[in-house]
Amino acid sequence: MIPKNPEKVKAAAANPARPGEKCQAEPKRWFPEVDRGRCEGKKDCAEVCPHDVFVIERMTDEEYAGLGFFERFKATVHGRMTAHTPNADACRACGLCVVACPEKAVRLVSNV
């Protein structure tokens, strides 16, 4: 589990562009979607998520193959590291990950 970064949490919480329901949503109502072509595995999302939704790990061969030419180049430079969401069911839509990501690679998607 990636340790939280209190400074990044504070900055993300104060960002007026934060989407979602400020952590009041029912579980499974929202989930974060990661744009594989944008994500550089920088882990800010994991550092701010209060519910440990993200893990940072090497992308699968299938994910890598699905990228465009320049995205594959970028992914290679970053060791093919990316954010996966194995604990997406725990998301409560605080929106912190969306505004914390320096690559604008995360969006919150509603299930309803």
Ligand code: SF4
């Ligand atoms: S989604 Fe954004 S914050 Fe999360 S690992 Fe990827 S680049 Fe970093």
Ligand code: SF4
């Ligand atoms: S919106 Fe969901 S995935 Fe993103 S930081 Fe909040 S709880 Fe975690």
